[in-house]
Amino acid sequence: MMLLLTTEIPNSADGELSFLIIGLWIFLLAIFTGIELITKVPPTIHTPLMSGANAISGITLVGALYCAGTGYPFLGQLMGFLAIAMATVNVVGGFLVTDRMLAMFGSKKGKKKSKKGES
Amino acid sequence: MMLLLTTEIPNSADGELSFLIIGLWIFLLAIFTGIELITKVPPTIHTPLMSGANAISGITLVGALYCAGTGYPFLGQLMGFLAIAMATVNVVGGFLVTDRMLAMFGSKKGKKKSKKGES
Amino acid sequence: MGALAFLSLQSVELVYMAAAFLFILGLKRLSGVKTARSGNALASLGMALAIAATLVRVGTEVHWWVLAGGVGLGTVVGIVLAVRVQMTGMPELVAFFNGLGGAASACVALAEIGKFVGGDTGGASVFGVRGADFAVAVVLSILIGAVTLSGSLIAFGKLAGKVNRNRFGPIGGRLLNVLLALLALWMCHLAGFSDGSGGLVFSYHLILAAVALVLGVGLVVPIGGADMPVVISLLNSYSGLAACATGFVLHNNLLIIAGSLVGASGLILTRIMCKAMNRSLVNVLFATFGEEDSSAKDEGYSNVKAATAEEAAPILDAATSVIICPGYGMAVAQAQHKVRELASILEKGGCEVSYAIHPVAGRMPGHMNVLLAEADVPYEQLFDLDQINGEFQNTDVAIVLGANDVCNPAAEKDPNSPIAGMPVLSVWDAQTVFVIKRSLSAGYAGIKNELFDLDNTLMCFGDGKKFVDELITELKDQ
Amino acid sequence: MGALAFLSLQSVELVYMAAAFLFILGLKRLSGVKTARSGNALASLGMALAIAATLVRVGTEVHWWVLAGGVGLGTVVGIVLAVRVQMTGMPELVAFFNGLGGAASACVALAEIGKFVGGDTGGASVFGVRGADFAVAVVLSILIGAVTLSGSLIAFGKLAGKVNRNRFGPIGGRLLNVLLALLALWMCHLAGFSDGSGGLVFSYHLILAAVALVLGVGLVVPIGGADMPVVISLLNSYSGLAACATGFVLHNNLLIIAGSLVGASGLILTRIMCKAMNRSLVNVLFATFGEEDSSAKDEGYSNVKAATAEEAAPILDAATSVIICPGYGMAVAQAQHKVRELASILEKGGCEVSYAIHPVAGRMPGHMNVLLAEADVPYEQLFDLDQINGEFQNTDVAIVLGANDVCNPAAEKDPNSPIAGMPVLSVWDAQTVFVIKRSLSAGYAGIKNELFDLDNTLMCFGDGKKFVDELITELKDQ
Numbered sequence A, B: 001m002m003l004l005l006t007t008e009i010p011n012s013a014d015g016e017l018s019f020l021i022i023g024l025w026i027f028l029l030a031i032f033t034g035i036e037l038i039t040k041v042p043p044t045i046h047t048p049l050m051s052g053a054n055a056i057s058g059i060t061l062v063g064a065l066y067c068a069g070t071g072y073p074f075l076g077q078l079m080g081f082l083a084i085a086m087a088t089v090n091v092v093g094g095f096l097v098t099d100r101m102l103a104m105f106g107s108k109k110g111k112k113k114s115k116k117g118e119s
Numbered sequence C, D: 001m002g003a004l005a006f007l008s009l010q011s012v013e014l015v016y017m018a019a020a021f022l023f024i025l026g027l028k029r030l031s032g033v034k035t036a037r038s039g040n041a042l043a044s045l046g047m048a049l050a051i052a053a054t055l056v057r058v059g060t061e062v063h064w065w066v067l068a069g070g071v072g073l074g075t076v077v078g079i080v081l082a083v084r085v086q087m088t089g090m091p092e093l094v095a096f097f098n099g100l101g102g103a104a105s106a107c108v109a110l111a112e113i114g115k116f117v118g119g120d121t122g123g124a125s126v127f128g129v130r131g132a133d134f135a136v137a138v139v140l141s142i143l144i145g146a147v148t149l150s151g152s153l154i155a156f157g158k159l160a161g162k163v164n165r166n167r168f169g170p171i172g173g174r175l176l177n178v179l180l181a182l183l184a185l186w187m188c189h190l191a192g193f194s195d196g197s198g199g200l201v202f203s204y205h206l207i208l209a210a211v212a213l214v215l216g217v218g219l220v221v222p223i224g225g226a227d228m229p230v231v232i233s234l235l236n237s238y239s240g241l242a243a244c245a246t247g248f249v250l251h252n253n254l255l256i257i258a259g260s261l262v263g264a265s266g267l268i269l270t271r272i273m274c275k276a277m278n279r280s281l282v283n284v285l286f287a288t289f290g291e292e293d294s295s296a297k298d299e300g301y302s303n304v305k306a307a308t309a310e311e312a313a314p315i316l317d318a319a320t321s322v323i324i325c326p327g328y329g330m331a332v333a334q335a336q337h338k339v340r341e342l343a344s345i346l347e348k349g350g351c352e353v354s355y356a357i358h359p360v361a362g363r364m365p366g367h368m369n370v371l372l373a374e375a376d377v378p379y380e381q382l383f384d385l386d387q388i389n390g391e392f393q394n395t396d397v398a399i400v401l402g403a404n405d406v407c408n409p410a411a412e413k414d415p416n417s418p419i420a421g422m423p424v425l426s427v428w429d430a431q432t433v434f435v436i437k438r439s440l441s442a443g444y445a446g447i448k449n450e451l452f453d454l455d456n457t458l459m460c461f462g463d464g465k466k467f468v469d470e471l472i473t474e475l476k477d478q
C-alpha cells in the first residue's frame, strides 16, 4: 500500500491521460508550428508549397498501411486497398511534381554563373 | 475475445504509449514553435523578451504547488516551500518588470500624438 | 510477443518523431528559393522513413493484395501523372491529388469501421464500444474526406473547363445544400452513436460517405471558376484536417502533426489569396461571383486602338525600360519561353526588362513564378505588386500578356465593381501599354476593363505565344 | 472519488492547454513593439489560469505553511524587486530571477524524491521503483536547476561588480571543472540508480545538488565580465530546460511546453549575441576573454585632443546632422533623459538626430532600446548597425556616449584583435566624433581603442550625464 502511494504521480498518471487529450496537445502545437512556418514561405514558391503540403497530407498512407493487416473483413480490406492506392498516388506524385517545379527554380544558379562567365 | 479483438487499436493503444514518448513529442513541437516565434522578435525588445521568457520559466510553480499536498515528509515539504517561494518570485517579479519595461515602449504613442498637436 | 511488440511500438514512435522533425525542417527550408528543393527532399525522406517503419511494424501477416497491390498501383499512377503533367496543368493536378488524399483518409476510417463490425459488437454502437472520441473522429474523417474528394474533383473539372453549373441541375442550390448538410449531420449521428447490427452500422457509414460526396459537389458547383484556386487551397486544408482526424482514429501522433501542418498551410494560402483579392472567404464561398456568361461583355469599348506586331515592334525597339505583366493567358498560350526570348533580345539592345507578378495572376498562388522559372527567367527580375507599382510611371512600355483582371483600373476607380478594392498593377502609368490577348473578352471576374479604352493602350490581338513570336521576328529583322 | 478525479484531471489538462496557447500567443505578440505589452499580459494571464487550475486540483488537503507561506513570501519579494529596480539594474535582476527559476525546478525534483523516500521503497533505487525516465528526469532537474542557480548568482555578482575571479581561489580552474563535472555525473548515477535506504538515496540527491551548485560557480567564474549577457541568456535557456525536465518528472505537458519555449528563446538570444560579437559560443564559454586588468590600458595614446563642453557646443550648434551612439556608459551614468533633452534642442535648431544602436551595446541584448524607450525617444529614430553604418559619412557629428568596444576600429582593421571581425559602428566616417567618457580606459573587452587617436575625434572627458547636461546649458546660452 505504502509502495503504491510512493509511486503515485501527483499530477497526471499515464493511464489516465486519454489519447484525446494527448492528441489535442499535439494538434495545438502542430497548428502553431505550421502557421509560423508557412507564413515565412515567399509568394514565389506558393505553388510548390501547395503541392508539397498536399504530398505531406498523403501521410494517411501510414494509417492506411495498418489496414492491410489481417483481421479486417473483405469490405475493410477493399477500403484499405483503395486508401493505400490513393494515398500512394498522393505521396509519390505529390513529392515528384513538387521536385520537378522546384528544380526549375534551382536551375537558375547554373545559368547565372555561365552568364557571368560570358560577360 | 472477439470483442477484445475489435477494440484493439492497430497502431498504438493508450496504455502502451509511455509518458516519455508523449513528452518527447510535445518537446519536439514546442522547441520548434519556440524557435519560430523567437526569431521573429525584433532586437528592440530583446531585453523584455529575456525577462518575459524568464517569467514563463517560472511555470515550475505549477509543479511546485503539487508539492504542498500532504503525503510529503518534512524535508519534501521544506523543498516544496522553497520551490513555491522562489518560483513565485520569478513569476510575479518577472511579469511585472517586463510590463514596466514594455509600458515605456508603448508610452511613445501618446507622446507622439501630443507632439503632432503642438506643431 | 507482448514485450517485443511494446519495444517495437516505442521505436516506431521514435521513427515517427524523426519523420515529423523532417516534415517541419522541410517546410522550414521551403522559405527560401534556394533551399526549397532540399526542403522537399527532406520531407519526402521523412515520408519514406515513416512508411518503412510502418511496414516493419505491420509485419508479414497482411493481405498482400491490399498492401502490394495498393502501393504498386499508387506508385505507378503517381509517377505517370507527375512526369506527364505540364506546368500549365499544375492547378488541376494539385486539385486531383488533393481529392485522393481526402478520399484515402475517409477510406481508412471506413476500413476501421469494417474491422469494427467484423468483430462481435453485440449490436452496440461505435460509441458504446469504442468511446466518444473514436466515434467522433471516425465520422469526421469520413465527412471531411469525402467532401474533399468530390469538391476537389469538381474544382478540377472547373479548372479544366469541363464542368459548369448547368451540368448539375439543381445540385448546389442554397436550400439543397443546407438540407444535404443537415442530412450529413444526421448520418454522422446514426453512424457513430446508434446501436445496431454490424451490417447496419457499416451501411450508415457508407451512406454518410455518399451524402458527403454529394455535399462536396453541391458546395463547389456554385462557386465561380475564378475562385477555384481559393477553393482548392481550402480543400487542401481540409485534406490535412481529414488526415488529422484519422490520426485521432488510429491514435497516431504523426498523422495529427502532418495533418495539422497541411491544414495550417491551406488556411494561410486561402487567407493570402482572399486578401490579395480584397474579398472575404465567406464572400468567395457563398457569393456566385464571376460565373456569369463573360463572353457577352466585349461590347461597350469606344476607343480601342489595335496594333499588329509590325506596328508594335518599333515602339518596343525604342524603349529603354519595359515591364512585362503576365497573367493567366500566358499560361494558356504557354508563352513563357517566348517571353524570355523577347526579354533577352530587348536586354541585348540595352533595354531594362522586369516582370510584375500580381499575387493572384493566373489560377494559383505563385502560378506565374513557376511558369517563368520553367523558362529560366532569373528571379531577381521578378517584382511583386508593392515593389513595382511605383515604377510604371518611369517605364516606356508595359506589356500586359494574357492578364486582365489584375490590371483593371476599375478596382481602384469604381467602388461598385465586383473587384473594387483589390490591389492591381497600375500599368496605365507607363508611357505605352501593350495588351496582348485574343479578343476584347473579359477575364475570369467577367467584367469590363477600361484599360483597353485608354489613350496610351494598344490592343495586340492574337494568341499570346504567336504574337510574342511575331514581335521577336520583327525585332530581329530591324 | 475515482471518477471525479478523472474528470478533474481532464479539465485541468484543458486549462493547461489554454495556458500553453496563451504563452504562445503572448510570445507571438512580442514580435511587434506595439503589441508587445499585450503579449506579456496574455502570457501572465496564461500563468494565472494555470496556477488557478492547479490550486483547484491540489485541493485543500495541503500543508498550508508550504502553500500560502511560499506564495505569500514569493509575491511580496517579487513585487518589491520588480517595482524597485532601476532600468540600469535590469541585467542583474534578470540574472537573479533566472537563478530562482532554476532553483525552483531543482527543489520540486528534490521534493518528489522526498516523497519517494518518505514511502516504503524497500531499499530499492529510484530507477527500480519508478523507472528509468523518472530517475533520469529527476537528476537532470536537480543538476540543471542547481547549475542555473549558482551560475546565475555569479553572473549577477559579476554584473554588479561584486565578484571577480580571485575571490574564488582555485574554483573555476579547467581541471577542477572537469573533475566537478565527473563527480556530478557520478552522483547522478548514485542518486538515480543505486539501491539503498530512503535516507541514503535522499542524501545522494542532496549531494548531487551541492556538487552542481559548485559546478555552476566553477563554470561561470572564469568567464569574462563582458560575456555575462551571453552567460545569462544561456542560463535562461537552462532554466527553461530545467522546467522541461521537471515536466517529465511530474508528467506535466504544460511544464514541458513552457520550458521548451524558454529554452528556445535563451538559445536564440545566445546565438544572436555570439553572432553580433563574431565569436563562437565555445569561445565565449571557455576562453578567458576580457577579464584581464583593463585599467592598465589607458596608455599608448599619442594624438588625444580633449574638449570641454564649452568647446564642443559650437560644433554641435553648427551641425545639421548628428548621430548618437550610446553604450554601456550611458546606462551607468543614467544619461538617457539628458540625451533626449539634448536631441530635442538640436532638433529645434533644425538638426537631424538619429541613434545608432549596436546589437551588443550595453550589457544585455536590447539594453539601449529599453533605456532610450524609458526616456521616450521615438523608436523611429533608432537604427541598427546595418541601417546606419552607411550614413556616418554624410553626418556632421557622431556622439559616442559611454560606448567603446562597439565603435573600435580594431575590429575591422586589426585581425589579431580579440574583437576582430565583430561588426562595429563606423563612427570615424563622420566629420567630427565626440567621445564622451570619463577617461581613456578600455571598455569591457579590455582593449585599446584607436578611435581616440584619430584626427577627427574629440575626447570629452567626464561623466556621461554631467557632460551632456553641460552641453545643454551651453547650447541654451547661445
Ligand SMILES: NC(=O)c1ccc[n+]([C@@H]2O[C@H](COP(=O)([O-])OP(=O)(O)OC[C@H]3O[C@@H](n4cnc5c(N)ncnc54)[C@H](OP(=O)(O)O)[C@@H]3O)[C@@H](O)[C@H]2O)c1
Pocket: C226, C227, C228, C229, C230, C273, C277, C326, C327, C328, C329, C330, C332, C333, C359, C360, C361, C362, C363, C364, C365, C366, C367, C401, C402, C403, C404, C405, C406, C407, C436, C437, C438, C439, C440, C441, C442, C443, C444, C445, C462, C463, C464, C465
Ligand atoms: N492566381 C490565383 O491564385 C487566383 C486565385 C483566385 C482567383 N484568381 C483570379 O484569377 C484571375 C487572374 O487574373 P489574370 O489577369 O491573370 O487573368 P484573367 O483576368 O483571367 O484574364 C486572362 C486573360 O487572358 C486572355 N487569354 C486567354 N488565353 C489566351 C491566349 N492563348 N493568349 C493570349 N491571351 C489569352 C483572356 O483574354 P482573351 O480571351 O481575349 O484572350 C483573358 O482576358 C483574377 O480574376 C483572380 O482574382 C486567381
Ligand SMILES: NC(=O)c1ccc[n+]([C@@H]2O[C@H](COP(=O)([O-])OP(=O)(O)OC[C@H]3O[C@@H](n4cnc5c(N)ncnc54)[C@H](OP(=O)(O)O)[C@@H]3O)[C@@H](O)[C@H]2O)c1
Pocket: D226, D227, D228, D229, D230, D273, D277, D326, D327, D328, D329, D330, D332, D333, D359, D360, D361, D362, D363, D364, D365, D366, D367, D401, D402, D403, D404, D405, D406, D407, D436, D437, D438, D439, D440, D441, D442, D443, D444, D445, D462, D463, D464, D465
Ligand atoms: N549588450 C550585450 O548584449 C552584450 C553581450 C555580450 C557582451 N557585451 C559586451 O559589452 C560591451 C559593450 O560595449 P559598449 O561599447 O556598450 O561598452 P564598453 O565597451 O563596455 O564601454 C563602456 C564605456 O563607457 C564608459 N563609461 C563608464 N561609465 C561611464 C559614465 N558614468 N559616463 C560616461 N562614460 C562611462 C567607460 O569608459 P570610462 O571608464 O573611461 O568612463 C567604458 O569605456 C562589448 O564589449 C560587448 O561585446 C554586450
